[in-house]
Amino acid sequence: MTNREHEIYDVVGIGFGPSNLSLSIALEERAFDEPERALSNHFFERQPRFGWHRDMLLPSATMQISFLKDLVTFRNPTSSFSFISFLHAVGRLPQFVNNQDFFPTRREFHQYLEWAQARVAARVSYGSAVTSLRLASTGAASDRLQLAVADVTGQGCRRVEARNVVISTGLVPKMLDGVVSDERVWHSSEFLQKFRGMDPRELRRVAVVGAGQSAAEITRFLYDELPQAEVCAIIPSYGYSIADATPFANQIFDPRAVDHYYFGSEQTREAFWRYHRNTNYAVVDDEVIRDLYRRAYDDEVRGTDRLRFLNLTRVDGVKRAGAETRVHLQGGPGGEQAEIDVDALVCATGYDSMEPTELLRDLDEHCLRDEAGRLRMERDYRVVTTPDVPCGIYLQGGTEHTHGLSSSLLSNIAVRSGEIVDSIVARGAGGDYQRSLYAGAAGLR
Numbered sequence: 008m009t010n011r012e013h014e015i016y017d018v019v020g021i022g023f024g025p026s027n028l029s030l031s032i033a034l035e036e037r038a039f040d041e042p043e044r045a046l047s048n049h050f051f052e053r054q055p056r057f058g059w060h061r062d063m064l065l066p067s068a069t070m071q072i073s074f075l076k077d078l079v080t081f082r083n084p085t086s087s088f089s090f091i092s093f094l095h096a097v098g099r100l101p102q103f104v105n106n107q108d109f110f111p112t113r114r115e116f117h118q119y120l121e122w123a124q125a126r127v128a129a130r131v132s133y134g135s136a137v138t139s140l141r142l143a144s145t146g147a148a149s150d151r152l153q154l155a156v157a158d159v160t161g162q163g164c165r166r167v168e169a170r171n172v173v174i175s176t177g178l179v180p181k182m183l184d185g186v187v188s189d190e191r192v193w194h195s196s197e198f199l200q201k202f203r204g205m206d207p208r209e210l211r212r213v214a215v216v217g218a219g220q221s222a223a224e225i226t227r228f229l230y231d232e233l234p235q236a237e238v239c240a241i242i243p244s245y246g247y248s249i250a251d252a253t254p255f256a257n258q259i260f261d262p263r264a265v266d267h268y269y270f271g272s273e274q275t276r277e278a279f280w281r282y283h284r285n286t287n288y289a290v291v292d293d294e295v296i297r298d299l300y301r302r303a304y305d306d307e308v309r310g311t312d313r314l315r316f317l318n319l320t321r322v323d324g325v326k327r328a329g330a331e332t333r334v335h336l337q338g339g340p341g342g343e344q345a346e347i348d349v350d351a352l353v354c355a356t357g358y359d360s361m362e363p364t365e366l367l368r369d370l371d372e373h374c375l376r377d378e379a380g381r382l383r384m385e386r387d388y389r390v391v392t393t394p395d396v397p398c399g400i401y402l403q404g405g406t407e408h409t410h411g412l413s414s415s416l417l418s419n420i421a422v423r424s425g426e427i428v429d430s431i432v433a434r435g436a437g438g439d440y441q442r443s444l445y446a447g448a449a450g451l452r
């Protein structure tokens with residue numbers, strides 16, 4: 008099915024983070040179970056090697072989901088690609104169990120992801136950015152899409168064709184309005200690389216903007232790593248708010264919650280966000296909050312003022328000149344304006360959802376949108392297209408409006424990948440996975 012001269016695949020994945028890694032494993036396991044229905048596939052990743060938020064692998068940062076929500080277990084609990092199989096393979100299973108913790112460090116989870124990707128790496132091209140997608144031929148309806156894939160080292164461009172593409176290009180870092188990142192102003196997504204590029208002695212005063220998990224983790228890290236520095240946490244709220252990880256609230260990340268969201272009324276979907284946004288957005292794990300408070304309190308006991316919380320405060324502007332960075336602040340309990348000079352400013356200001364519009368620009372007229380301009384989605388994560396496009400364009404991420412809160416998270420990737428593979432297989436066989444699986448459910452959007 009695959010020809011090196013003229014590459015044609017049943018499935019091409021764009022981006023190779025955990026979502027498409029999970030998909031590649033689902034494809035591999037399907038091929039093992041049903042070799043006669045194996046789907047040829049290949050994945051393109053622009054990073055030179057596998058990496059999952061590498062610049063946020065802070066030493067003590069832990070996962071925010073159970074290790075059992077790994078790449079496979081919720082889809083196939085007997086898979087050899089599970090986190091438990093990884094622990095067994097590296098000889099750490101008893102020690103992990105003795106540790107009695109559902110939440111490994113992000114560093115350990117990264118080791119697991121690297122171990123898993125090494126087993127499917129033959130079907131991944133790293134250093135390869137997909138730059139555009141279009142129908143493989145104009146005129147008569149084509150059953151294939153053509154992708155342009157650029158070598159990120161500038162060594163040319165490759166064209167491949169796919170019957171189905173699965174876009175999973177990840178969250179998009181969001182900076183403060185009007186502020187651009189440079190060697191002294193960093194977004195949290197580039198934190199470790201920028202931090203390591205500095206001489207720590209030059210960092211006498213640093214500030215972190217934001218009130219979410221990354222902001223709190225970076226504040227704690229800087230306080231510990233820079234024992235001489237003053238660390239200012241600029242937070243818009245009065246204090247960090249806790250992430251609700253309690254069992255009932257956590258059910259919104261269960262696989263079946265996707266159906267409740269997708270088939271729910273507008274009111275239902277709104278309730279998900281209104282009541283449960285605090286499970287993930289602009290909130291911080293209990294343990295990190297307590298850790299930071301303990302440090303601030305110890306400072307008070309010692310009579311030092313090294314960790315400062317500028318609460319109810321927003322950044323109004325940033326002025327840069329050489330090594331100097333002046334941050335204009337607005338707010339504080341008195342609502343006054345102020346300025347601070349810092350040696351580095353970290354904007355832990357979050358991310359926007361995955362946005363495939365740029366990749367889909369040449370298919371714009373074929374991809375249908377709702378009144379708000381968002382892509383219309385089938386339940387099986389397929390973009391709703393005009394009838395003249397028989398190819399499948401699937402999204403892993405960027406579907407918060409149709410599939411709910413877990414869209415950009417790891418919680419559901421095992422099940423979602425399985426659903427996408429089932430859908431591709433059913434469509435290839437002339438069936439409709441969507442209708443067979445969800446027959447009887449409310450109308451599809």
Ligand SMILES: Cc1cc2nc3c(=O)[nH]c(=O)nc-3n(C[C@H](O)[C@H](O)[C@H](O)COP(=O)(O)OP(=O)(O)OC[C@H]3O[C@@H](n4cnc5c(N)ncnc54)[C@H](O)[C@@H]3O)c2cc1C
Nearest residue numbers: 022024025026052053063070071136137176177415416417
């Ligand atoms: C610091 C941090 C910690 C997190 N921790 C958790 C957690 O504990 N639990 C949880 O559920 N969620 C967590 N998240 C949410 C996060 O979205 C998911 O963990 C996860 O990254 C989603 O995987 P993904 O494969 O969809 O996206 P990503 O991991 O972002 O992978 C997307 C990949 O696509 C590549 N790419 C982008 N554009 C192109 C292109 N044009 N061509 C080729 N490749 C491209 C990127 O280089 C990237 O490698 C965290 C997020 C952050 C920022």
